[in-house]
């Protein structure tokens with residue numbers, strides 16, 4: 673068992689999710705969004721580390737390291753159980769385990785009659801958080817993601833912390849398009865490293881394209897909520913982002929309902945997993 677605190681500064685990974693959720697609470701206006709003073713000091717420190725240390729070189733090195741998929745071989749359910757060995761140091765009575773969050777998201781999508789692959793995407797979308805168990809620090813696992821190698825949109829929360837990022841000193845990275853082509857498409861763009869990008873590489877061969885977008889960009893709030901990077905996107909990206917936007921409320925707001933019964937739900941989900949994935953995949 674590995675404790676989350678070891679990879680600090682957050683007390684739990686949910687603390688970041690909860691912060692995003694409060695940021696996009698229904699009815700919050702622009703002023704409230706800009707007011708970061710309500711964020712707990714550990715969340716602030718989390719963003720300071722994330723924005724300072726997520727350089728283009730870092731993101732590319734991690735993508736090369738983990739994108740090779742030679743870490744292990746696991747089935748999807750097995751990966752869920754593995755992720756569950758992350759011990760949440762925050763109150764264990766009120767917080768859901770990782771499996772429960774995954775099941776809640778999937779069940780909410782299922783209730784609304786969405787395609788089976790989208791239900792499956794809800795189930796697996798956060799499995800990239802196993803990066804924490806590989807020893808990666810929280811700032812390299814969760815957090816709002818953003819393109820690296822081009823100017824940071826002022827729509828990114830705690831934008832001021834980019835002051836400390838060494839990429840600031842590379843003039844080539846400081847134009848809106850940076851090293852990329854205007855409207856050249858997100859496929860050419862390196863994103864900050866985290867659980868989204870990692871799981872995309874693990875699952876891309878098995879899922880339809882909208883599912884790949886949902887997984888890869890679900891934490892890309894600077895675009896799917898704030899439209900800060902439309903200048904890098906193609907018409908096809910925009911089409912696919914309709915799915916990312918459709919997915920987001922299930923990720924943010926499906927928490928807080930009754931605890932799902934993992935034992936009862938397992939047969940349904942094992943069957944669904946087997947429709948798309950072999951018994952073991954490379955991680």
Ligand SMILES: [Fe+2]
Nearest residue numbers: 797798890891
């Ligand atoms: Fe996530």
Ligand SMILES: [Fe+2]
Nearest residue numbers: 773797798923
């Ligand atoms: Fe999630």
